[in-house]
Amino acid sequence: MTTFLPEPERRTRYFTVISVDDHIVEPPEMFLRRVPTKFVARAPRVVREADGTEMWLYDGELIPNIGLNAVAGRPPREYSRDPVTFDDMRRGAWDIHARIADMDLDGVFASLNFPSFLTGFGGGRLQTTTKDQDLALAVIRAWNDWHLEEWAGSYPDRIIPCQITWLHNPVLAAKDVERNRERGFRALSFPELPDRLGFPPVHSSFWDPLFAACEATGTVVCLHAGSGGTLLGTSEGAPREATAAFFGLSAIIPAIDWLFALVPVRFPELKIVLAESGIGWVAALLDRLDHLARYHECYGDWRGTDLSPSEVLLRNFWFCMLDNPSSLCQKERIGIHNILCEVDYPHADSSWPNTQDSLRRQLRALEPWEVDQVTWKNASELFGFPVPQRVRRDPNAF
Secondary structure, X not given: OOOOOOOOOOOOOOOOOEEEEEEOOOOOOOOOOOOOHXXXXXXXXXXXXXXXXXXXXXXXXXXXXXXXXXXXXXXXXXXXXXXXXXXXXXXXXXXXXHHHHHHHHHOOOEEEEEOOOOOOOOOHHHHHOOOXXXXXXXXXXXXXXXXXXXXXXXXXXXXXXEEEOOOOOHHHHHHHHHHHHHHOOXXXXXXXXXXXXXXXXXXXXXXXXXXXXXXXXXXXXXXXXXXXXXXOOOOOOOOHHHHHHHHHHOOHHHHHHHHHOOHHHHOOOOOEEEEOOOOOOHHHHHHHHHHHOOOHHHOOOOOOOOOOHHXXXXXXXXEEEOOOOOOHHHHHHHOHHXXXXXXXXXXXXXXXXXXXXXXXHXXXXXXXXXXXXXXXXXXXXXXXXXXXXXXXXXXXXX
């Protein structure tokens, strides 16, 4: 039986906050209302198993609603990867009106929302579960339409629209990005290492049309930890907690991979966010890159720019802070303008409903202008998502 903790009271607000990493659990009927009629019978829909468990059925394949996708408001002892029902979730996981209420309670002004388990954080699962590419493309576009029109569209001043993209054809994906930017999308969630999902690697030129479209439109490319098979593992038999301990470090893999694939060299104005990445590893990587720069000529792999790898990393990448109180002493090395904050609602790592107190604890050594940069200003500038003057002055003004 599911236990919900007592309903939390509204938290004291110290900061204006934009979270660049939260998640949506797709509501049961969202695809059926938006795909063409010929695909309705095979599009994702929720079915109930004999034991009462709710599963997604997609083109004949069952996909679970993983429990860790939505544990906000529940005691940690009940967190589980076991499939759950929508009644086992706090309503804010899948209902936009309840989500805004939970953001208000937590003191979060605006939020960028990634998909969850059904879709895959980068949209990969919707495209690899079925072999029917026409169906998959219809489902991807239905997700984007729903996200823009119903989810973000219900509160356009509070939700930063983030799309998923078509992975089978980057030319078609580029056209969608251009169209979606005109519609209001500010970001794109992309698998960190697409080759681990069966697509070409970022070291090839395959993705260049898509990256060129993102650069030209100012669409921010978001690489969420776990979206492309980058989660680090341990030896056989290690407990799940060992994998969880690696989660905040896994972003170092796509950071290095994308950097030395020369993606930000070929597209110098491309903006890349490493979501749920943590910031503690960034200074260590910068040190290593500078060390390698002493003898990188022996490899001959770094080319096409007069900048060093560390300079390109700091120019093109942003890093997300969830709970990193020991890492902010390296703010000058990481760059205060490269640090964003995240809440990760409604996942197990989330700071909800105590985000304000968590940030107050972590940011106490920062100057007031630095606090503003981390809590809202960097994200506002990066995504082109304005914060009203009244909210800048007073976090209680929404």
